[in-house]
Amino acid sequence: MSNDFPRRKIIHVDMDAFYASVEQLDHPELRGKPIAVGGSSKRGVVAAASYEARKFGVRSAMSSVIAQRNCPELIFVKPRFDRYREISHQIRNIFYEYTDLVEPLSLDEAYLDVTVNKKGNPSATLIAQEIRQRIFDTTGLNASAGISINKFIAKVASDVNKPNGQKTVNPEEVLQFLEDLEIRKFYGVGKVTAEKMYKLGIFTGKDLKQKTEQFLEEHFGKSGRYYYHVVRGIHTSPVKPHRIPKSVGAERTFSENLSSEIFMLERLDHIASELERRLKKSKTAGKTVTLKIKYSDFTLNTRSKTLPYYIAEKELILETAKELLYQEKLQNSVRLLGISLANLNTEKDTKTQKKETVSVQLKFDF
Amino acid sequence: MKFIVSSTYLLKQLQVLGGVINNSNTLPILDNFLFDLKQDKLTVSASDLETTMSSVLNVDSDNEGTIAVPAKLLLETLKTFPEQPLTFVVEDNNTVEISSNHGKYALAYADGAEFPKAVELANPSSTSIMGDILATAIDKTIFAAGNDDLRPVMSGVFFQFSPESLTFVATDAHKLVKYQRTDVTASQVAEFIMPKKPLTLLKGILAGSESDVLIEYNDSNAKFSFENTELICRLIDGKYPNYEAVIPKENPNQLSISRTQFLSSVKRVAIFSNKTTHQIRLKIAGAELNISAEDIDYSNKAEERLTCSYQGDDMQIGFNSRFLTEMLNNLNSDDVSLEMSLPNRAGILTPIDGLDEGENVTMLVMPVMLNS
Numbered sequence: 001m002s003n004d005f006p007r008r009k010i011i012h013v014d015m016d017a018f019y020a021s022v023e024q025l026d027h028p029e030l031r032g033k034p035i036a037v038g039g040s041s042k043r044g045v046v047a048a049a050s051y052e053a054r055k056f057g058v059r060s061a062m063s064s065v066i067a068q069r070n071c072p073e074l075i076f077v078k079p080r081f082d083r084y085r086e087i088s089h090q091i092r093n094i095f096y097e098y099t100d101l102v103e104p105l106s107l108d109e110a111y112l113d114v115t116v117n118k119k120g121n122p123s124a125t126l127i128a129q130e131i132r133q134r135i136f137d138t139t140g141l142n143a144s145a146g147i148s149i150n151k152f153i154a155k156v157a158s159d160v161n162k163p164n165g166q167k168t169v170n171p172e173e174v175l176q177f178l179e180d181l182e183i184r185k186f187y188g189v190g191k192v193t194a195e196k197m198y199k200l201g202i203f204t205g206k207d208l209k210q211k212t213e214q215f216l217e218e219h220f221g222k223s224g225r226y227y228y229h230v231v232r233g234i235h236t237s238p239v240k241p242h243r244i245p246k247s248v249g250a251e252r253t254f255s256e257n258l259s260s261e262i263f264m265l266e267r268l269d270h271i272a273s274e275l276e277r278r279l280k281k282s283k284t285a286g287k288t289v290t291l292k293i294k295y296s297d298f299t300l301n302t303r304s305k306t307l308p309y310y311i312a313e314k315e316l317i318l319e320t321a322k323e324l325l326y327q328e329k330l331q332n333s334v335r336l337l338g339i340s341l342a343n344l345n346t347e348k349d350t351k352t353q354k355k356e357t358v359s360v361q362l363k364f365d366f
Numbered sequence: 367m368k369f370i371v372s373s374t375y376l377l378k379q380l381q382v383l384g385g386v387i388n389n390s391n392t393l394p395i396l397d398n399f400l401f402d403l404k405q406d407k408l409t410v411s412a413s414d415l416e417t418t419m420s421s422v423l424n425v426d427s428d429n430e431g432t433i434a435v436p437a438k439l440l441l442e443t444l445k446t447f448p449e450q451p452l453t454f455v456v457e458d459n460n461t462v463e464i465s466s467n468h469g470k471y472a473l474a475y476a477d478g479a480e481f482p483k484a485v486e487l488a489n490p491s492s493t494s495i496m497g498d499i500l501a502t503a504i505d506k507t508i509f510a511a512g513n514d515d516l517r518p519v520m521s522g523v524f525f526q527f528s529p530e531s532l533t534f535v536a537t538d539a540h541k542l543v544k545y546q547r548t549d550v551t552a553s554q555v556a557e558f559i560m561p562k563k564p565l566t567l568l569k570g571i572l573a574g575s576e577s578d579v580l581i582e583y584n585d586s587n588a589k590f591s592f593e594n595t596e597l598i599c600r601l602i603d604g605k606y607p608n609y610e611a612v613i614p615k616e617n618p619n620q621l622s623i624s625r626t627q628f629l630s631s632v633k634r635v636a637i638f639s640n641k642t643t644h645q646i647r648l649k650i651a652g653a654e655l656n657i658s659a660e661d662i663d664y665s666n667k668a669e670e671r672l673t674c675s676y677q678g679d680d681m682q683i684g685f686n687s688r689f690l691t692e693m694l695n696n697l698n699s700d701d702v703s704l705e706m707s708l709p710n711r712a713g714i715l716t717p718i719d720g721l722d723e724g725e726n727v728t729m730l731v732m733p734v735m736l737n738s
Contacts (some may be wrong), residue, residue, distance in 0.1 A: 307710075308735075310735070311710075315708055316702060316708065319708060359643050359645050359684060359735060360735045361731060361732065362540075362710060362732040362733055362735060363688055363728075364539050364540075364542065364732060365387070366607035366609075
């Protein structure tokens with residue numbers, strides 16, 4: 001392992017079965033039982049499953065019906081996001097005692113860059129140990145951690161000794177670790193990509209490493225280049241403490257599949273209202289409207305349109321969304337509709353100040 | 367070649383024709399008036415190759431001949447004379463000598479054969495319209511035409527003739543005016559795009575004129591004939607944008623207000639608007655119209671409230687104040703109506719009163735999107 005890029009110390013902290021653990025913590029009667037946080041309705045999905053439930057094959061994002069089938073004893077608990085947020089906040093405060101370079105990925109996951117840290121501790125492994133202990137002392141919850149030289153490896157490593165464990169991949173071990181890693185464990189490789197990799201004879205990091213950059217780019221496009229570098233231990237993405245959201249969206253799964261646009265208009269109205277509320281809350285406006293359509297066979301269709309100006313008002317969002325809806329015939333009945341707004345006016349910090357005075361003279365659409 | 371003509375009569379005609387002549391010409395002959403004398407009829411022409419205009423003057427003569435006389439020199443001279451007869455005599459040494467009560471002046475002339483000939487219209491269609499109506503149609507529309515060289519079709523006024531009506535449309539993609547007369551019609555359906563320059567000339571000459579103008583046209587040229595004058599011009603080539611498609615059909619929000627009040631408020635508030643965008647904001651709720659502008663760079667701000675009659679949802683919409691001012695200035699009615707649908711859709715401005723029978727004016731203006 002050469003030193004041709006700056007050596008960093010990155011920790012990925014991941015709470016174990018976060019939502020489920022919080023519920024078990026707050027409700028002692030649920031402890032030791034298989035529980036799932038999420039809706040139990042026909043169309044509900046599991047947001048998180050306790051380790052007891054995972055033994056039965058209950059996974060997050062699984063439909064509640066299937067989960068119940070896998071584990072008849074499964075107890076469904078309604079999510080309480082405010083409570084999770086509160087605990088997440090406590091945990092984050094612990095992180096900030098060590099470094100300001102904290103990039104939260106969600107309520108239960110974060111990257112920390114401890115190359116330079118407030119405690120002056122040179123060992124990231126010991127810091128991770130300390131942080132996990134502090135989390136347990138403060139909240140009574142278990143966390144796992146991965147420690148390595150970049151975000152990618154730290155993320156993968158945190159999974160290795162889960163639950164309630166940690167794994168350090170030292171700089172000299174990085175290449176071996178990646179070579180031995182199963183391809184489906186690569187962060188960014190999902191079910192579909194993994195299948196594709198298998199067909200190309202790629203099963204481990206070692207197989208992946210043997211492919212040329214050109215080959216990977218041909219088969220996986222832009223991600224191909226990412227895989228090529230990542231398997232060589234190159235992942236330069238910094239820990240971004242102030243992650244600015246790239247898009248704001250809202251979506252809705254329907255209890256019954258919808259087959260006519262007329263019924264969808266009413267739903268879009270609700271979704272647009274919700275989106276407007278979220279935009280108001282984050283004080284943003286965006287230019288690109290994307291309509292997401294999930295058909296009853298789970299195939300996904302997205303349609304987007306970029307306007308020459310920023311919008312945040314419901315009427316305008318709805319108008320563009322309707323246009324996108326009617327742009328093409330629906331191929332099937334629809335189970336989910338979503339609208340998101342990207343190209344937000346918060347994106348480029350340097351420009352935002354000037355943008356206050358920016359206004360766009362509209363033209364006739366000749 | 368020799369003729370005698372009244373100095374003020376000649377000046378008056380030449381001043382009108384002089385409008386055709388460009389300030390700088392690549393073809394030097396175009397700096398001249400063409401004098402074509404046939405007994406007591408003197409036809410004077412001016413041209414810029416695109417547009418040629420000529421008038422027939424009554425003079426005292428029994429000669430014939432064709433010469434091109436420097437326009438600037440002649441106009442400058444004529445302006446200084448009090449009314450008197452002038453005698454023009456063409457000398458052998460390529461000069462024309464003018465004799466007045468005060469003295470003699472010699473101007474070098476060019477051979478009239480060098481002057482470009484006006485095109486003849488092959489197989490023209492024609493329609494006839496009262497001079498003042500044409501002048502009004504031009505006046506109502508021409509200000510909205512564009513100046514964009516990349517979209518030459520929008521730099522002119524679109525003439526749309528049909529057996530039901532005559533329609534004149536101009537737009538620069540930000541604002542649009544449609545002026546329609548159902549009391550004047552054409553025998554056939556025809557469409558052509560007239561360039562601005564000849565229209566400006568026609569507007570000046572025809573304002574208030576009750577005589578008929580004969581309009582003849584084919585695919586490439588149009589000719590306007592009235593009294594002793596003819597104007598022939600080349601049309602703008604190309605397809606005019608489908609303007610009907612951009613006129614919003616459903617406009618649930620309708621505002622009625624006194625035109626002069628609205629105009630003066632817009633003008634006043636606009637002084638405080640940003641100097642590059644000229645943007646003002648209209649906020650309408652109930653029977654109150656709130657007009658505001660802000661120039662953040664200089665911390666200038668203005669706000670006015672007007673009472674209006676309004677039907678529709680409360681709304682906020684931004685406009686370029688210059689467009690609104692131009693449009694409101696161009697109307698003559700006491701009250702105007704502004705119809706709107708959404709803050710990113712065109713507003714439709716129409717006069718509520720003061721129109722002639724069969725006269726119809728529709729103005730469209732695209733809003734400015736506010737980034738807040």
